[in-house]
Amino acid sequence: MSDFNEQTQQADMGRTVSLSARARATLKMATGVTIGAIDLPLFETDTEAIRFACLLGLRYHGDTMPPLADGRDANAQTVINVGTLDTSAPSFISTVKLLAPDTVQKERLTRIVRAHAEWGLAQIQKWIEEAELEGDDLDLAHLVKKGEALLDGAEESV
Amino acid sequence: MAKPSLSFQHVTLENIGAYFGEHTVDFPSGHRNMMMIHGNNTGGKTSFINGLKWCLFHQISTSHEGLLDPFTLYNRKALAKGSAHPMSVTIEAEYNGQPIIINRTAKWLYDKTRPRSYEEVATGFTITQFDENGSRQPLSEEDSERFIRRIAPPVLGRFFLFDGELLSEYETLVSRSAGSNPKLGEAISGVLGLPVLEKAAGVLQAAKKEADRKNMTLARGESAEGLVERIKGLESNLERCTEECAEIDDQLDALGDSLAAAEAEYKSYAATEADLNQISVLEKHNADLDAEITRNQTTLAKASSNVWHDLAKPTLERQLDSLVSKSDALHQQSQQTLKRDHLEELRRALLDEEDCPVCLQHLKPDARASVKSMLDALDADREVRQQKTDDYEDLIAKRKEVERLSRAMTPIKTEYEMRTERIKEIVSTKARNLSEIDHIKSEANSISPDVIEGARKKVLSLTREQAALEEHKKTALKHQKDLEIEKDEQLSRMQSTIEHDEEAKQVKRVLSRLAHMESVIDQAKNRQAEAMRKKVEEYTSHAYRAMTHETHHAAVKIEPGTFNMTILDDENNPVTRPSSGATQILALALIISLGQIGRKIGPLVMDTPLGRLDPSHRIKVLSYLPQHTHQVVLLYHGGEIDKATYERVAKMGQIGKEYEISKGSAESSSRLVPKQSAAFSGGDDHE
Numbered sequence: 001m002s003d004f005n006e007q008t009q010q011a012d013m014g015r016t017v018s019l020s021a022r023a024r025a026t027l028k029m030a031t032g033v034t035i036g037a038i039d040l041p042l043f044e045t046d047t048e049a050i051r052f053a054c055l056l057g058l059r060y061h062g063d064t065m066p067p068l069a070d071g072r073d074a075n076a077q078t079v080i081n082v083g084t085l086d087t088s089a090p091s092f093i094s095t096v097k098l099l100a101p102d103t104v105q106k107e108r109l110t111r112i113v114r115a116h117a118e119w120g121l122a123q124i125q126k127w128i129e130e131a132e133l134e135g136d137d138l139d140l141a142h143l144v145k146k147g148e149a150l151l152d153g154a155e156e157s158v
Numbered sequence: 159m160a161k162p163s164l165s166f167q168h169v170t171l172e173n174i175g176a177y178f179g180e181h182t183v184d185f186p187s188g189h190r191n192m193m194m195i196h197g198n199n200t201g202g203k204t205s206f207i208n209g210l211k212w213c214l215f216h217q218i219s220t221s222h223e224g225l226l227d228p229f230t231l232y233n234r235k236a237l238a239k240g241s242a243h244p245m246s247v248t249i250e251a252e253y254n255g256q257p258i259i260i261n262r263t264a265k266w267l268y269d270k271t272r273p274r275s276y277e278e279v280a281t282g283f284t285i286t287q288f289d290e291n292g293s294r295q296p297l298s299e300e301d302s303e304r305f306i307r308r309i310a311p312p313v314l315g316r317f318f319l320f321d322g323e324l325l326s327e328y329e330t331l332v333s334r335s336a337g338s339n340p341k342l343g344e345a346i347s348g349v350l351g352l353p354v355l356e357k358a359a360g361v362l363q364a365a366k367k368e369a370d371r372k373n374m375t376l377a378r379g380e381s382a383e384g385l386v387e388r389i390k391g392l393e394s395n396l397e398r399c400t401e402e403c404a405e406i407d408d409q410l411d412a413l414g415d416s417l418a419a420a421e422a423e424y425k426s427y428a429a430t431e432a433d434l435n436q437i438s439v440l441e442k443h444n445a446d447l448d449a450e451i452t453r454n455q456t457t458l459a460k461a462s463s464n465v466w467h468d469l470a471k472p473t474l475e476r477q478l479d480s481l482v483s484k485s486d487a488l489h490q491q492s493q494q495t496l497k498r499d500h501l502e503e504l505r506r507a508l509l510d511e512e513d514c515p516v517c518l519q520h521l522k523p524d525a526r527a528s529v530k531s532m533l534d535a536l537d538a539d540r541e542v543r544q545q546k547t548d549d550y551e552d553l554i555a556k557r558k559e560v561e562r563l564s565r566a567m568t569p570i571k572t573e574y575e576m577r578t579e580r581i582k583e584i585v586s587t588k589a590r591n592l593s594e595i596d597h598i599k600s601e602a603n604s605i606s607p608d609v610i611e612g613a614r615k616k617v618l619s620l621t622r623e624q625a626a627l628e629e630h631k632k633t634a635l636k637h638q639k640d641l642e643i644e645k646d647e648q649l650s651r652m653q654s655t656i657e658h659d660e661e662a663k664q665v666k667r668v669l670s671r672l673a674h675m676e677s678v679i680d681q682a683k684n685r686q687a688e689a690m691r692k693k694v695e696e697y698t699s700h701a702y703r704a705m706t707h708e709t710h711h712a713a714v715k716i717e718p719g720t721f722n723m724t725i726l727d728d729e730n731n732p733v734t735r736p737s738s739g740a741t742q743i744l745a746l747a748l749i750i751s752l753g754q755i756g757r758k759i760g761p762l763v764m765d766t767p768l769g770r771l772d773p774s775h776r777i778k779v780l781s782y783l784p785q786h787t788h789q790v791v792l793l794y795h796g797g798e799i800d801k802a803t804y805e806r807v808a809k810m811g812q813i814g815k816e817y818e819i820s821k822g823s824a825e826s827s828s829r830l831v832p833k834q835s836a837a838f839s840g841g842d843d844h845e
Contacts, residue, residue: 038581039451044459048466055469088463090566095470098477098560140458141574144468151469 015110017050017085018076023118026125027079035128036137042124043140047084051092052143053120054085054113059151063100065107066119082110123150164309164760165789167257168250171830173236173243174212175205176819178827185761185789186814192784193761193791194799194807195830197819202828203793204321205231206819207765211319213247213262214760215312216283216303220321229276232264235827237273241266245279251760253309259286259294260306310760317752321765321793346694346721346752347687359679366672372665385652392645399638406631413627417620424613431610433602440591440598447584447591454577454584461570461577471567474560481557488550495543502536505529690755691716697751698723698744701786705778706743711736714744723748742770746779750786761789768798776803784812 019027030042030049043049057066086093096112097104103112127146131138166185171177183206186193197203208231211218218226236243246263264279266272273279285302287295297305507515508529514521521529695716702714702725712728723744725733736744746767753762762783768776776799783790799807807813816833 037585038455038458038578040455040458042462043465044462048463051466052469055466059469059473090467090563092466094559095474095563098556098563099470099473139574139578140462140465141571141578144465144569144571144574147469148472 015082015108016078017080017082017110017114017117019050019079019114019121020118021075021077022125023053023121024077024079026121026128029128030121030124033128035131036139036142038137038139040139042128042138042143046080047087049121049124050080050113050117051085053124054092054096054117056120056123056147056151057116057118058096058099058112059147060119060123061116063102065103065112066115076114082113085113123147163254163788165252166249166761167252168248169210170246170248170250171206171209172246172248173233174209174245174247175231175233176200176202176821176828177205177209177830178233178235179243181828181830183817183830184815184832185791187789188814190784190812190814191787191789192812193789193815193817194813195791195793195817195819196795196833197793197828198795198821201795201819201821202830203765203795203819205828206793206830207319207321207763209247210249210763211315213249213260214306214310214319215315216262216281217312219312219315227276228264229273229279232273232279233827240272241269257288259284260302261286317749318760319763320749320767322767322769346748359676359683362672362676362679366669366676369665369669369672372661385648385655389645389648389652392641392648396638396641396645399634399641403631403634403638406627406634410624410627410631413620413624417617417624420613420616420620424610424617427605427610427613430602430605433598434607434610437595437598440595444588444591447588451581451584451588454581458574458577458581461574464568464570465574467567468569468571471564471569474564474567478557478560478564481553481560485550485553485557488546488553491546492550495547498536502533505533509533688718691718691721693755694721694748694751697755698747701747701750701782702744704782705747705775706740707774707778708737708740711740714747738770739772739775742767743775743779746783750783753787761791762787763791763793765793766795766798767792768794773800773803777806780807781810781812784810 027046027049031044031046032041034041043052060066082093093109096109100112107115124143127143128138130136131142136142165187167187168182168184170180170182172180183193183195195203195206208218208226212228212231216228218228218231220226232245233243236245244263244265246261249260251258251260261282261284263282264276265282267278267280271278283299283302283306285297285305287297289295296302504515508521509526512520695714698716699713702711710727711725711733712730713726715724715726715732716722717724725736725740725744727733733740749762764783768779771779780792780799780803783792818831818833819828820831821828
């Protein structure tokens with residue numbers, strides 16, 4: 001492990017990530033409800049859902065912090081330790097730091113992760129609701145495609 | 159049947175006894191059948207009769223000496239003369255009307271050596287017969303001996319060729335006190351033919367012994383009755399076996415019906431069973447599909463942990479591209495800096511030295527000033543250049559980090575889509591299978607698999623039972639076949655045994671017949687012996703009465719077996735002390751009767767038989783003999799027949815031939831000289 005990763009991880013270890021009630025509800029749905037033919041929930045664990053949602057927000061917003069919706073802080077509850085997100089290679093934290101180097105300099109890592117995860121989960125919630133409404137299948141491949149489509153438009157506009 | 163008879167025609171003696179050289183005697187025939195040969199003592203009468211005995215029997219029996227050595231019969235003069243003078247007797251005769259020549263000869267064994275015993279002479283015996291054309295047919299010596307033994311056995315010799323002294327033997331049969339003469343009894347039996355029955359009895363005994371032996375051999379065999387019992391047992395077993403086979407057939411029939419019904423029932427379930435099998439296949443397929451779905455789901459579930467890579471990797475790659483561009487640009491700038499650093503070193507070295515270190519030319523002052531100005535400018539830009547170098551190194555570090563992370567990213571979308579599609583296909587297939595299963599079930603009847611399985615098991619069970627029964631039947635049939643084979647064998651043995659028993663029965667029948675024949679022969683023998691005895695008794699009585707002048711002697715009684723004779727008077731009382739003459743007459747009567755009743759082997763040749771008789775007896779004997787024998791030769795001397803007796807006999811007309819044995823004082827040999835008939839040649843003293 002590089003000195004960079006080691007330093008960042010040591011600095012952020014022991015800190016927890018909190019999520020709003022809505023994000024937690026989405027998290028619960030994404031990990032517990034089967035949508036589609038394959039009879040599998042979208043994510044097997046909260047960790048996987050938070051990583052995906054965080055990356056989705058990070059990609060969408062770039063090296064900037066997304067705005068938090070009103071009232072989300074008041075109902076926020078600790079969901080996961082930030083170190084849990086980085087238990088397997090490649091390093092999730094290192095990736096976040098590479099993708100948002102400026103923001104990392106300004107904000108705490110947990111806050112960056114929470115902000116992007118809240119945004120990403122909200123997007124996932126939206127897609128779930130659309131799929132349920134349309135009766136379409138929705139699995140991770142769909143999520144990736146939808147995310148790529150979303151990001152392509154956003155990045156082109158950027 | 160006519161008794162076989164041997165009639166002599168000519169007898170030639172050569173060097174026999176008293177006769178040196180050849181001497182032929184012609185025998186009488188027809189009505190005048192009596193030949194009288196007169197000779198004095200030592201004249202050659204006994205030689206004549208012994209010559210005949212030697213010729214016929216090859217032995218010479220006498221009353222006192224037993225058998226006389228034949229070599230003593232060889233004429234001494236002939237022996238002295240040499241080997242050219244053999245001893246021989248030739249009898250020309252008729253046997254059963256056919257001519258026959260009997261010849262016995264004794265020659266020297268060694269021509270130059272005079273024989274001293276009978277072993278030193280070579281004897282030969284020949285019987286010559288004649289065929290229809292009159293050709294001679296001599297028999298071999300062996301055949302000749304066999305032939306002569308058959309027609310003239312030695313035992314008969316004493317009855318036809320006897321001298322007067324033999325009468326004493328017959329007298330023993332008359333004298334009770336003298337006891338019986340077994341040999342004579344046997345001889346009499348032989349003359350009467352009784353030994354034939356004895357021989358037949360012996361043959362019967364041998365046959366009976368053989369039959370007994372055969373019977374014992376057959377008795378050791380297995381009896382047919384035992385085989386019959388064995389065959390009955392086999393037939394019983396065979397019957398049971400056949401019944402068992404029939405029962406098995408019935409069971410097989412019933413089983414076949416049950417099996418057919420079960421198979422029909424099972425066959426009716428075939429479609430249902432096929433449906434069930436199809437359902438089973440589909441269900442198994444679905445189970446496999448479920449397993450595959452599970453495997454895919456597990457894979458997908460594991461893959462979901464990397465789904466953030468799908469979002470991170472593209473942006474990292476774009477970032478890497480940007481970093482590579484920047485770093486390449488910085489690297490180019492760095493290379494230019496290195497060049498400048500090198501030039502700076504050269505310039506500083508140029509300022510330090512008066513000559514150029516490269517071209518070794520002397521540096522001019524204006525050039526030196528210019529170099530110094532350039533070096534000062536470089537010193538002023540040194541911090542900027544250092545900053546750029548640091549930035550480049552940071553950029554490289556970040557580039558490496560991005561590159562490492564990007565390389566480690568494993569997006570899942572493609573595989574996820576593929577597996578998701580596969581799961582969808584599987585789910586679709588599974589759904590079709592379920593639909594087909596539902597369709598089959600809806601189309602199938604309501605028969606449960608248990609019922610079908612029960613029917614299948616029933617068919618299987620019945621098939622096994624049928625196979626077992628067929629195997630049982632096969633065994634029973636084999637047993638049946640074995641029994642039949644054994645029965646056939648036993649039948650064959652029984653047949654053999656029956657034949658065997660038939661043989662045994664036949665042997666028993668033979669034994670029974672032999673026993674019966676033995677009894678018959680015994681009876682016949684007894685009857686014949688008795689009949690012959692009575693006949694001999696009757697004939698002897700007749701002859702005795704004819705020849706004796708004892709008028710009160712009425713009959714002769716002969717004891718059975720012993721042939722002891724008793725003279726009975728006219729009151730049927732035995733004459734206890736008959737006279738010697740009566741005894742001799744009785745013996746002659748017996749001989750004559752035996753000759754008449756028994757076998758006839760030739761002429762009755764009697765050597766001085768009348769010695770003890772008085773003239774009246776002699777007349778009677780001489781008149782009786784030729785009337786009751788077919789040939790009679792009487793060798794007599796002057797003391798036996800006087801002139802008156804001779805004339806009386808001659809008047810009877812019975813004398814056919816007469817010879818005189820002549821032995822002159824000057825001659826060393828006797829001669830047989832024929833006489834004119836009725837010419838008395840006896841001595842004067844008998845007148």
